[in-house]
Amino acid sequence: MCFSAVANFAGSAVLGAVGVVTLTKVKHRRELLFATLPTLFAIHQFIEGFVWLGLDGTLSPEVAHDMGAAFMLYAQGLLPFLLPLSVMLFEPTRKSRRRMLPFLVIGGATTLYILWALTAYPLQVFVRGNSIVYINPATNNEAVAVVYVIATCGSLFFSKIRDMIMFGAANLVILLIVMAVKRYAFTSLWCAYAAAASVIILAYFWKSSRHRPFRYDLAI
Numbered sequence: 001m002c003f004s005a006v007a008n009f010a011g012s013a014v015l016g017a018v019g020v021v022t023l024t025k026v027k028h029r030r031e032l033l034f035a036t037l038p039t040l041f042a043i044h045q046f047i048e049g050f051v052w053l054g055l056d057g058t059l060s061p062e063v064a065h066d067m068g069a070a071f072m073l074y075a076q077g078l079l080p081f082l083l084p085l086s087v088m089l090f091e092p093t094r095k096s097r098r099r100m101l102p103f104l105v106i107g108g109a110t111t112l113y114i115l116w117a118l119t120a121y122p123l124q125v126f127v128r129g130n131s132i133v134y135i136n137p138a139t140n141n142e143a144v145a146v147v148y149v150i151a152t153c154g155s156l157f158f159s160k161i162r163d164m165i166m167f168g169a170a171n172l173v174i175l176l177i178v179m180a181v182k183r184y185a186f187t188s189l190w191c192a193y194a195a196a197a198s199v200i201i202l203a204y205f206w207k208s209s210r211h212r213p214f215r216y217d218l219a220i
Contacts, residue, residue, distance in 0.1 A: 003130045005052035015042035018198045025205035028213035034086035038198035068125035080151035081111040087155040092214035096160035107151035131185035163204045
């Protein structure tokens with residue numbers, strides 16, 4: 001995956017199917033945002049297919065740049081906020097939801113900074129080693145990477161739901177592996193991350209159907 005437009009479009013189709021099945025398992029509106037993540041990953045991969053088409057000359061370079069900016073918008077700009085928000089909404093008790101607030105604040109601040117960076121600095125998009133490289137001078141540094149990981153993984157580790165903690169551990173391992181294998185193409189290698197994360201999310205919704213929805217109205 002992630003090595004051609006065809007791979008991205010095929011991956012998008014598979015993730016889309018996973019997303020549809022996951023959404024059929026939703027039993028409460030508070031579960032909806034978290035259950036929507038596989039579908040968002042599918043759209044994300046579909047967008048990168050057009051980046052490839054722009055880079056290989058099938059479409060214009062402007063398409064590659066614009067679709068690359070849209071790809072970065074979700075991967076770097078929105079997910080640090082959406083993931084802790086989805087976990088907070090899902091949490092069964094008020095106390096556990098309050099534990100998510102610091103990560104939501106960190107994620108919100110990270111999102112605001114990255115959104116500013118994406119508009120203030122030029123984006124470079126090119127191919128290296130059969131992967132697409134996305135470079136923004138203001139986000140391509142270790143400090144942003146650390147805060148990003150805290151925002152996207154931290155809330156999962158402090159969840160009251162055991163499977164969320166397991167998802168957080170898998171999340172962190174996947175991110176570290178992707179960074180170790182091809183750090184320069186980390187953003188592009190999201191397809192591997194998205195595929196693994198989507199399957200884990202679907203598995204959770206499938207096996208937890210007897211225990212959901214949580215009694216949110218009675219939660220304290």
